[in-house]
Each structure stands twice: as structure tokens, then as C-alpha cells.
Amino acid sequence: MPVLTKTRLLTPGPTDVPADVLLEMAQPIIHHRTKQFQAIFAELSERLQRVFLTSEPVLTIAGSGTTSFEAAQINLVKPGSKTLTIAGGKFGERWQDIYDTYAPTLGITENIKLNVPWGEAVTAAQVEEVLKANPDISVVTLVNSETSTATAADVQAIAAVVSKTDALLIVDGITSVGTLPVKMDEWGIDVLVTGSQKALMLPPGLGFVGLGKRAQARLDEVKPTGYYNLDLRKWLKSWQKNDVPFTPPVSLIRGQRVALEMIENEGLENVWARSAALAKASRAAFTAMGLELISKSPSDSVTGAFYPEGVSDSAIRNGTRDNHSVHIAGGQDGRGASWKGKIFRISNMGYVDAGDILATMHAIETELNAQGQSIKPGTAVAAAGAVFAQG
Ligand SMILES: *Cc1c(COP(=O)(O)O)cnc(C)c1O
Numbered sequence: 001m002p003v004l005t006k007t008r009l010l011t012p013g014p015t016d017v018p019a020d021v022l023l024e025m026a027q028p029i030i031h032h033r034t035k036q037f038q039a040i041f042a043e044l045s046e047r048l049q050r051v052f053l054t055s056e057p058v059l060t061i062a063g064s065g066t067t068s069f070e071a072a073q074i075n076l077v078k079p080g081s082k083t084l085t086i087a088g089g090k091f092g093e094r095w096q097d098i099y100d101t102y103a104p105t106l107g108i109t110e111n112i113k114l115n116v117p118w119g120e121a122v123t124a125a126q127v128e129e130v131l132k133a134n135p136d137i138s139v140v141t142l143v144n145s146e147t148s149t150a151t152a153a154d155v156q157a158i159a160a161v162v163s164k165t166d167a168l169l170i171v172d173g174i175t176s177v178g179t180l181p182v183k184m185d186e187w188g189i190d191v192l193v194t195g196s197q198k199a200l201m202l203p204p205g206l207g208f209v210g211l212g213k214r215a216q217a218r219l220d221e222v223k224p225t226g227y228y229n230l231d232l233r234k235w236l237k238s239w240q241k242n243d244v245p246f247t248p249p250v251s252l253i254r255g256q257r258v259a260l261e262m263i264e265n266e267g268l269e270n271v272w273a274r275s276a277a278l279a280k281a282s283r284a285a286f287t288a289m290g291l292e293l294i295s296k297s298p299s300d301s302v303t304g305a306f307y308p309e310g311v312s313d314s315a316i317r318n319g320t321r322d323n324h325s326v327h328i329a330g331g332q333d334g335r336g337a338s339w340k341g342k343i344f345r346i347s348n349m350g351y352v353d354a355g356d357i358l359a360t361m362h363a364i365e366t367e368l369n370a371q372g373q374s375i376k377p378g379t380a381v382a383a384a385g386a387v388f389a390q391g
Contacts, residue, residue, distance in 0.1 A: 010346045010352070021202060021259045024257075066094065069141075072209055075232040080136075081136050083138065084140045086140070089146035089148035127142075127162065175301040177200070180272060191209065199275075275301055282303035286380075307342060316371060346360055
């Protein structure tokens with residue numbers, strides 16, 4: 001085979017960035033206290049609201065997804081209350097760690113951790129039980145699409161349960177907004193957070209926080225304690241004037257406006273359908289190769305499988321990268337499981353199409369066979385192709 005030079009970034013973040021977005025980001029820097037910047041920012045905010053399916057503010061914050069999620073967590077907890085942090089993977093565990101870290105500063109009396117096995121989704125009934133037993137919970141954190149385990153939770157059902165209580169629901173939509181159906185206003189999600197480098201087709205560096213009515217009221221009710229830059233009251237006040245409180249990454253903001261324009265031109269529901277088809281094809285190909293999927297409740301934004309016994313993680317991932325220019329991700333270790341070296345994952349979100357998935361399946365199959373597996377050549381591509389042929 002000739003050496004391929006087209007790099008495909010199939011890691012579930014960061015993901016590939018379209019050329020139109022890269023070109024926009026190469027524009028000269030403009031000053032942010034100008035009408036020109038405000039017009040760009042206003043358009044970005046409106047597009048974000050349409051992608052979040054909300055008529056409430058969606059703040060654009062410099063930093064990674066974690067920056068924005070941490071901001072939501074620390075701003076909204078009531079002093080003297082409990083928090084409920086749900087985890088079934090690495091990212092849910094991170095939100096648990098953040099409240100543990102801030103508990104003394106914010107006056108959290110107990111950070112209740114609801115853990116489910118990695119690869120499984122929490123149920124609304126489990127959440128309801130904890131809320132009933134602890135009426136003094138003021139914030140619940142939930143990961144919609146747990147990227148470390150490729151698992152999706154039923155946000156709609158859980159939001160229905162939480163919105164009947166005084167607790168606010170902060171949803172990690174970092175690999176769901178712009179790739180899975182997630183309807184902020186209709187489902188009653190209080191806070192929805194995402195980052196730029198997953199489904200939104202931008203390099204890393206921006207985070208977005210959608211703030212529902214109940215969350216805005218909570219910001220008025222609680223005094224900021226122990227943080228400054230991430231005080232969402234400041235961000236919200238500026239946002240009302242199409243502005244930001246501190247110097248923003250202007251180039252990323254320009255690029256994000258263009259990337260959202262691409263998403264809206266394709267149509268949000270078409271983007272969801274594309275991700276779903278790519279994920280279905282990926283699962284079919286992995287299964288056809290005899291691999292076991294890592295999730296019992298698979299997310300359509302990321303697909304993962306266990307390696308067969310005796311196959312080396314680094315050999316497969318270096319092989320797909322060096323021999324096929326396809327970058328895939330490995331597993332992570334956390335409190336709930338140790339998946340480093342045991343699993344691999346690919347992205348089905350953002351700037352990815354059927355050709356990328358076929359190339360990825362060919363690369364994985366070839367490298368598995370180079371590691372001693374005996375998969376009939378063409379199996380993975382045939383299985384994925386059969387899904388695409390259904391249209
Ligand atoms: C990537 C990711 C994060 C972390 O985002 P960063 O931008 O790396 O801080 C959090 N949650 C989920 C579900 C993710 O996929």
C-alpha cells in the first residue's frame with residue numbers, strides 16, 4: 001500500500017476541523033471592544049442558542065470544557081447544601097472531584113456520589129431515590145454522553161425528575177451537543193455545557209454554558225465565594241451587551257461562528273442523523289470483527305470496544321496512526337474501572353463522514369490482523385458499508 005498522507009483525527013476529542021473554519025481563524029486579529037467583534041459575537045450567541053435548542057443565554061468562555069463545567073458547578077451550589085454527582089466513567093468522576101475540592105470553600109455539607117458501573121447508564125429512578133432521601137441537594141451533575149465509556153444517559157427522563165425538586169441539573173453535553181438530540185428548554189435542563197473541540201468542529205479552547213431560567217435565578221440568590229474569573233454573573237452581564245468580561249480568543253470565536261453556520265446549513269437534525277449512522281456502522285464493524293463493545297447503552301458520538309486477549313494497545317494505535325494516518329484513542333483509568341490498554345475508542349461526531357469511518361475500520365482490521373488476529377480481510381468495511389447502504 002502507498003503511504004497515506006491524509007491525516008484522520010478519529011479521537012473523540014479533539015476532532016478534525018474543516019478547512020473553512022481553519023481559514024476563518026487565519027484572519028487578522030481584531031480588537032474585541034469593537035462593533036465588528038460584537039456583531040460576530042452576537043451571531044455566534046444566536047447560533048449557539050439554536051444548537052442548544054434554548055432561548056436562554058449561552059455563554060462563551062475561554063478555556064477547555066472542564067473550565068466551563070467547573071464554572072457552572074461552583075457558581076450554582078447553595079452554601080450549606082448537598083451536591084449529587086453522578087458518575088459511570090472518567091468525566092463523571094472529574095465532576096465529583098471538583099465538588100470535593102471546593103466543598104470547604106463553597107460550604108457543601110456532603111457531596112453524594114452516585115456511581116454506576118462503567119459502560120452502564122444511570123436511571124432516572126436511581127436519581128429520584130437519592131433526591132427523595134436528600135431534599136437539601138442544591139445541584140445535580142450528570143454526563144449525557146460519557147466519552148470514556150461511550151455511554152449515553154437518558155437526560156430527558158432525569159431532567160424530568162430533577163426539575164420537580166429545588167435542585168438544579170447541570171448536564172455535561174461535551175460530546176452530546178451538536179451530535180445527539182439534546183433539547184435544553186423542552187427537556188427542562190437547567191445548565192447545559194459543551195466544549196469547542198468535540199462535536200462543534202473547532203480546535204480546543206472554548207467552552208459554552210447554557211443557563212436556564214432557574215439557573216439564572218440561582219446566580220442572583222448565591223453570592224460568589226472563592227472565585228473571580230469564573231464568576232458567571234460577570235459573564236452573563238457582559239453577554240447581555242454582546243460582550244465578554246475579559247480578552248477573548250478572538251480567532252476561535254470567529255472560527256466557531258463559521259463552524260456553527262456549517263452545522264445549521266446541514267441542519268441540526270441531519271447532523272444528529274449522520275452521527276447516528278456513523279455510530280451504527282462503527283458498532284456493526286466492531287461486532288463483525290468479533291470485538292465486544294464497551295457500552296451497554298451506547299452513545300452515538302463515540303464508539304469503543306475491548307481489545308481481544310493478547311493484543312497490544314500501543315501496537316494497534318501506533319499502527320493505525322503510522323501505517324494509515326488514522327488517529328484513534330485508547331482507554332482511561334478511573335475509580336470505577338481501569339481501561340487503559342484494554343479498550344480503544346473512535347469518534348462519530350463533528351467533521352467526520354462515511355469515508356472516514358470506512359478508512360478507520362480498514363486500518364483497525366489490518367492492525368488487529370498484524371497483531372495475530374485472523375479476521376477475514378474486508379469484514380469490517382463490509383459491515384460498515386452495509387449500514388451506509390441502507391441509507
Ligand atoms: C472531553 C470531555 C470533557 C473534558 O473536556 P476538556 O475540554 O478536555 O476539558 C468532559 N466531559 C466529556 C463528556 C468529554 O468528552
